[in-house]
Amino acid sequence: MEFSSKLLENAVYEMSQLPGVGKRTALRLVLHLLRQPKTQTDHLVTALASLRNEIKFCKQCHSISDKDICDICSNSSRLKDIVCVVEDIRDVMAIENTGQYRGLYHVLGGKISPLDGIGPQDLNISSLMEKVKSGEIKELIFALSATMEGDTTNFYIYKQIENEQVKTSTIARGISVNDELEYADEVTLGRSIINRIPFENALKNT
Amino acid sequence: MEFSSKLLENAVYEMSQLPGVGKRTALRLVLHLLRQPKTQTDHLVTALASLRNEIKFCKQCHSISDKDICDICSNSSRLKDIVCVVEDIRDVMAIENTGQYRGLYHVLGGKISPLDGIGPQDLNISSLMEKVKSGEIKELIFALSATMEGDTTNFYIYKQIENEQVKTSTIARGISVNDELEYADEVTLGRSIINRIPFENALKNT
Numbered sequence: 015m016e017f018s019s020k021l022l023e024n025a026v027y028e029m030s031q032l033p034g035v036g037k038r039t040a041l042r043l044v045l046h047l048l049r050q051p052k053t054q055t056d057h058l059v060t061a062l063a064s065l066r067n068e069i070k071f072c073k074q075c076h077s078i079s080d081k082d083i084c085d086i087c088s089n090s091s092r093l094k095d096i097v098c099v100v101e102d103i104r105d106v107m108a109i110e111n112t113g114q115y116r117g118l119y120h121v122l123g124g125k126i127s128p129l130d131g132i133g134p135q136d137l138n139i140s141s142l143m144e145k146v147k148s149g150e151i152k153e154l155i156f157a158l159s160a161t162m163e164g165d166t167t168n169f170y171i172y173k174q175i176e177n178e179q180v181k182t183s184t185i186a187r188g189i190s191v192n193d194e195l196e197y198a199d200e201v202t203l204g205r206s207i208i209n210r211i212p213f214e215n216a217l218k219n220t
Numbered sequence: 221m222e223f224s225s226k227l228l229e230n231a232v233y234e235m236s237q238l239p240g241v242g243k244r245t246a247l248r249l250v251l252h253l254l255r256q257p258k259t260q261t262d263h264l265v266t267a268l269a270s271l272r273n274e275i276k277f278c279k280q281c282h283s284i285s286d287k288d289i290c291d292i293c294s295n296s297s298r299l300k301d302i303v304c305v306v307e308d309i310r311d312v313m314a315i316e317n318t319g320q321y322r323g324l325y326h327v328l329g330g331k332i333s334p335l336d337g338i339g340p341q342d343l344n345i346s347s348l349m350e351k352v353k354s355g356e357i358k359e360l361i362f363a364l365s366a367t368m369e370g371d372t373t374n375f376y377i378y379k380q381i382e383n384e385q386v387k388t389s390t391i392a393r394g395i396s397v398n399d400e401l402e403y404a405d406e407v408t409l410g411r412s413i414i415n416r417i418p419f420e421n422a423l424k425n426t
Contacts, residue, residue, distance in 0.1 A: 015313065019286045022309075025271040028264040032249050043238050045308060047272065048284070049329075055272040058234040059265045065231040066253065066261040078254070080225045102251065103228075107221060 015041070076121040076138045078103045086110075086119060093117045095152040097145065099171065101125055101164075105157060117155070120145070125163035126170055134170055146175050156184040186211075221247070282327040282344045284309045292316075292325060299323045301358040303351065305377065307331055307370075311363060323361070326351070331369035332376055340376055352381050362390040 015037055017023035022044065029040035047055045071077065072084035079085070086092060086106075096117030100106055106119050122137045145151055154175070158164035172182055188206035189198050198206075221243055223229035228250065235246035253261045277283065278290035285291070292298060292312075302323030306312055312325050328343045351357055360381070364370035378388060394412035395404050404412075 016316065018290055018292070018309065018312070019275065019284045021267075021271045021275055021286060022284050025267040028260075028267040031260060031264070033252050034245070035249075039240075041310065043241075044268075044271065045310065046239050047268065048275065052272055054234075054237060055268055058237070059269045061227075061231040061234040062250075062253065062261055063265045065227045065250065066258055069225065069227055069254065078225045078228050080227060084224050086224070103224065104247065104251065106224070110222060 075119045076123060076141070077106055077119060091116075095150060096155065097142075097151050097153070098155040098157050099142065099168075100157050101159065109157065117153075122158075122167065125158060125161075126167045127163045137167075139171060139174075142171065143174055146178050146180050149179065151180050153181040153183060156182065160187055281325045282329060282347070283312055283325060297322075301356060302361065303348075303357050303359070304361040304363050305348065306363050307365065315363065323359075328364075328373065331364060331367075332373045333369045343373075345377060345380075348377065349380055352384050352386050355385065357386055359387040359389060362388065366393055 015026075017026070025044045026037060026040045029035060029043055030037050032040075035043070047058070068080075070079050070082065072079040072087055073082050074087040075084060077084050077086070081088075093116050097120050098109065098115060098117055099120050099122060100109070101122055101124060103121060106121065109115050109119075120138070120142050122139065122142075124132050124137050126132060126134055126137065146154065154171075156168045156171070158167055168184065175182070186209060187202060188209065189195065189202060195203065221232075223232070231250045232243060232246045235241060235249055236243050238246075241249070253264070276285050276288065278285040278293055279288050280293040281290060283290050283292070287294075299322050303326050304315065304321060304323055305326050305328060306315070307328055307330060309327060312327065315321050315325075326344070326348050328345065328348075330338055330343050332338060332340055332343065352360065360377075362374045362377070364373055374390065381388070392415060393408060394415065395401060395408060401409065
């Protein structure tokens with residue numbers, strides 16, 4: 015692509031560095047901004063800059079927060095002895111949306127992935143160990159995605175705390191609510207049979 | 221979506237104002253920026269801000285440019301008496317990429333679209349009229365998209381300059397090179413039959 019303007023080329027290049035945004039999409043987005051009132055670009059620029067400069071991470075759970083301790087960690091009505099281990103803040107938001115969880119979170123900031131050069135030292139694992147070793151936590155719920163990396167991370171943490179007095183659990187894998195059995199993949203279906211639950215329990219949850 | 225941080229919410233909101241970017245995509249993009257080194261956000265922010273603040277539009281063709289007169293308009297080897305009327309700079313770039321056009325451009329900045337509240341006065345039409353009336357232009361090539369709005373705009377401009385000494389033409393519509401006839405829509409196929417060209421001409425162009 016040849017550009018008639020260095021400024022335009024620069025803006026398109028930087029925009030195309032975002033994941034899933036190619037050169038053409040970047041050009042479309044940038045031209046859109048040029049057609050809109052200048053205030054829209056100003057707002058976008060200010061919002062991104064202040065996010066990156068002022069953002070804080072909760073000192074307890076490492077989730078994104080405007081304060082030192084996030085609203086969930088500082089909420090006195092939440093159960094302090096149950097901690098759900100998640101990959102990033104999107105998982106926190108997803109679980110919060112269900113309204114089914116009253117404990118705390120611990121955001122790892124990623125998964126162990128040797129291929130991407132991400133090891134345990136790159137994640138918020140040591141602070142999790144401290145929490146567990148302090149004896150404050152009764153149960154640790156693993157809620158990482160069911161991929162190779164997620165399983166590796168779960169296992170790594172599990173091995174570290176094997177000898178500690180803490181219960182570990184992982185969120186249930188199974189057929190999605192409303193899904194047809196015939197379209198489910200066999201691994202998921204297999205797991206859902208092995209991990210079947212008493213029918214009375216299922217009745218209670220509906 | 222409930223956010224744990226006002227800064228995050230703000231950034232996601234502003235990002236989701238871009239066309240084709242929903243709340244979820246916006247969140248993904250913003251979290252990506254947070255995971256990358258701070259310099260990436262800085263570069264993006266600076267590029268967008270300086271684009272919006274310093275961008276110029278060529279005084280002759282209204283295309284985006286870093287100078288008062290763009291490289292195409294100031295290029296002495298281009299034919300000054302042929303002007304191609306396009307919607308925006310993307311069309312200029314597309315036509316330039318073909319390497320088949322040696323004339324100048326005139327960027328309208330949009331199409332007449334009453335439904336979107338865009339009338340002739342919102343486009344760069346009056347400056348085009350001046351160019352035509354000055355008698356400098358021999359041929360005007362309409363290269364707007366073949367939609368209702370494009371046709372309306374073509375017709376509006378055509379009516380304005382009907383009595384002037386200028387040839388008007390429009391880019392050929394027809395079956396794309398390499399396309400199978402059976403998959404072409406009937407309007408396009410119909411037009412390509414009505415506007416058929418001597419076979420010798422087609423031979424010359426391949």
